[in-house]
Amino acid sequence: MAFHPLLVELGVEELPPAAIDRLSDALADGIRQGLNDAEVRFGEVTAYASPRRLAVHISELADKQPDREIERRGPALAAAFKDGQPTKAAEGFARSCGVDVGDLIHLETDKGTWLGYREQQQGDAIEQLLPAIVDKAIAALPVPKNMRWGALRTEFSRPVHWLVMLYGERVIEAETLGLSADRLTYGHRFHAPAAISLAHADDYLDALENAYVLADRQRRRERIREQVLAEAEVQDAQAVIDDALLTEVSGLVEWPVALTGSFDERFLEVPPECLISSMKANQKYFHLLDEHGKLKPLFITIANIESHEPERVIDGNEKVIRPRLADAAFFYDVDRKTPLAERQAGLDSVVFQQQLGSLADKARRSAVVARAIAERIGGNSDHAERAALLAKCDLVTEMVLEFPELQGIMGCYYARQDGEPEEVAQALYEQYLPRFATDAIPQTRTGLALALADRLDTLTGIFGIGQRPTGAKDPFALRRAAIGVLNIMVKAELDLDLRELLNLAAEQHQQLPKAEGLVDEVLDYMLERFRAWAQDEGIAVGSYLAVRARPVTKPLDFARRMRAVHGFAARDEAAALAAANKRVSNILSKQTHDRNISVNAELLQENAEIALHRALAARREEVVPLFQAADYSAALDCLAALREPVDTFFDQVMVMAEEPAVRDNRLALLAELQALFLEVADIAELQQ
Incomplete structure (x- = not known):
């Protein structure tokens, strides 16, 4: 070969x-x-x-x-011959193999003997x-x-x-x-x-x-990157190389040649994001920044030709970009003539979703929720309400209609020009944060309130009309919205109850066809996103399941418990205590005794159960303040000391004693053990 x-x-x-x-x-x-x-x-x-x-x-x-040995199995030997003569089944199998019955072999299997055929097949x-x-x-x-x-x-x-x-x-x-x-x-x-x-x-x-073709995709990309950086160095500037733009430009050229052009400095009066969007979206240019991070009136274009007169190529690109930037400047001038607040009426004619009304309806719903959230997190409720009412106004501006990726950014600029409070203006940009799992979250209280309110309105509304995401279909990006809410609450350390906020958001909608059980459905969906969130954090799924088994509806509290359980799972005592809790759970689930019965110390007979009772009392006194302070890691570390008395108890004590009072007392003791751990999570799930 x-x-x-x-x-x-x-x-x-x-x-x-x-x-x-x-x-x-x-x-x-x-x-x-x-x-x-x-x-x-x-x-x-x-x-x-x-x-x-x-x-x-x-x-x-x-x-x-490679040559292969082909083995075919025919009829069972008992059906292949009758009175020593081949049956029609044997003859038919032989014909299908292109041989006589005498050329067939016997194949021994655990189910008996079969007629078979082997041949060497030459590889093609x-x-x-x-x-x-x-x-x-x-x-x-x-x-x-x-x-x-x-x-x-x-x-x-x-x-x-x-x-x-x-x-x-x-x-x-x-x-x-x-x-x-x-x-x-x-x-x-x-x-x-x-x-x-x-x-x-x-x-x-x-x-x-x-022949002037770089067919290696990665090498072509790196050639472009190197040339752009070299051109920027000549201009004493910093090139901004966006990976998506780099990939797209690499797909436009076979022989990249970087050239630097310029544009009129008067265009720098326009917000830089507008100019950058125009250069990237329309012309695929890389923009340059000065030492202070401000946009320079320069751009780098990647030509697909090594011209003997590069200045003519540059001149052509400068002529093309000039009207593009002029359009951006025109849109900016036109938009500034109408304050954002006056654009609210225009939102009535823009449909958010047919069954959920217009963008104006969404803004009004979000304003109520944002105000309530701001009150809970120590923000300015008036600012939160104002930001929510203005949040979508830039969607009907000329600039955002031309460059949709500038939504929020232009709202921030226009709000500042209109004299809105700085935190309101900043919130208009922050409402879209985080845009992805590792993105930054809003930094202002108003931005936090608006970002949460907007997402909660979308989640309750879309679920409420029966359009829950299925499989790969998520047209309203509800997964991203749910993960965004969790990230905001956890990273900003907002002690907010998700069920309470979902109830508030759902109340702002009218006549939702799937209103029954809506909050529970959305809550379950959102908390389920913690599974992927945990994996991204390097937390095992067992730790997630342990917390998910408890009625925890505060994302910040959920995350703290998950991290605590994850840390506890690494301890030597974790496996034994998880197994013990699983055993306790199985025992208690099969009993009908009154769970409200307290342990009667006088009914404790064995040394092991007496020791466990004392250990539980001692640990309870230590961990209750830790539970109250949400210091779950310290609480579980404290409870880890129960491993020895728990193991000894199960080794030496018969839980299901014949005497009912003793049996119920021991069940109550196990219920106390389980209840202590359940204050954090159901660690029995760590066994999964």
């Missing part, structure tokens, strides 16, 4: 930049899966891609499948296997939107122009998407448009680089 490298390349017209990485990885995965299914041995698989090509290189690929050559494997991989690509071209009925994301399939030095005869495989590839559209004949699969990267 010999091994040679393989190269597969599909040449296309410019692909959507956002889809290139996904398509490239999918092609590599498809070919890898096809080879695995065919049981062909292969080495490292590398995906390459540029705007005009998708390629896969395999370092070592076997030239054939890689030349026979690859066409179907590659064709299937290309057909399965997650193409965003197919198109046709010319008179062909072939469909793909963009018109296809060439297909390379080289196994070592040999071309694999194959067809896909109407193309016949060859060894011809093509370089840069302008610098090297002529065909390039590849002599060997390993020549690919070097041949393309000589």
Whole structure:
């Protein structure tokens, strides 16, 4: 068996930049899966891609499948012969194998003896296997939107122009998407448009680089990053390299060349976020900051050509960006003529959700909840109510209509201009924080109140009309909203009761079709998000389950308990006490005795139960103040000392004594033990 490298390349017209990485990885995965299914041995698989090509290189690929022994099982021996003669079942099986009955063998199994057949099957050559494997991989690509071209009925994301399939030095005869495989590839559209004949699969990267194409995606990205940083250094500036923009720009060029342009300083009067959004969204430019972190009137563009007259390329980009920035300046000037507060009426005509009313309705509901939250967390309730009423007003401004990603940011700017209190203005930006799990939370009390109120309104409203997220479908981003609420309450250390706030938020809605049981449903959904939250924090699921088993409705308290249980679980005593609590839970669940009965010390007979009773009394006195202070870690550390008396109790005491009074007294003792731990969590769940 010999091994040679393989190269597969599909040449296309410019692909959507956002889809290139996904398509490239999918092609590599498809070919890898096809080879695995065919049981062909292969080495490292590398995906390459540029705007005009998708390629896969395999370092070592076997030239054939391994030979295999095929075993087939036929009828049971008892049914294969009658009076020493083969039955129709045996003859039919032999025919299906292409042999005579005498060529069949006996297969011994634990269920008896069967008629069988074995043969050596020669593995297919890689030349026979690859066409179907590659064709299937290309057909399965997650193409965003197919198109046709010319008179062909072939469909793909963009018109296809060439297909390379080289196994070592040999071309694999194959067809896909109407193309016949060859060894011809093509370089840069302008610098090297002529065909390039590849002599060997390993020549690919070097041949393309000589033709002004960097096919290695990561190398192309790093080339762009290095050039942008170098250009910024020349300008004595700091380049802001957004990873998403870097990936998108990398999907637009094959031979990146960074160039620096400038724009009129008068545009700096516009909020920098507006200019940056315009440069990034429309022109894919990288912006530059000075030593104070302020925007400089410069930008870096990535050309797809090494021009002999770069100043002409720069001049063209400067001419294009000028009207874009002028539009941003115009929108800003127009928007400032109307105070945010006067835009509230416009929200009545903007639908939030058909059954839940307009954005104005949402703002009014959120204002009530935000005011109540502000009162509870020591904030300014008037500011919270005002911020909630203004929160969505920037959505109807010209700037946000043009650049939706500026929502909240522009509201903050416009509120400051209108003379609103600084905390109100800041809250308009902070209402969207955190945008993801590791993002910052609001820093002002007003921002905290608004961010919570807005999310709670959305959660209760959408659940209330029966549109709970299912599977991968979450059009209103309720998972993110729920995790945002938890993060805010925990990170800001807000001692708020989630059930109480959900009740308040639900009361602001009118005629919700799923109002019955709504608060319990939303509460369960939100607390369930703690499972993923715990995993992100490195907390085992058992610690989550232990706290989830208790009626804890304050997220901050929930998180503190979870962390305490997680720390307790690492102690040597944890496993034994968890097992003991599980045993106690099982015993008590099967009994019908009165749980309100207290332990009668006079009925304690065994030394072990007397010792446990005394240990419980001593520990209770120590831990009650700790429970009150929510110092759950210290409380569990204290309760860990119960391991020895608990173990001794179960070793030496018969709980289910014959005498009812003694039995009930021992059950009451176990109930006291369980109750102490349940003040924190049900540690019996640590066994799961």
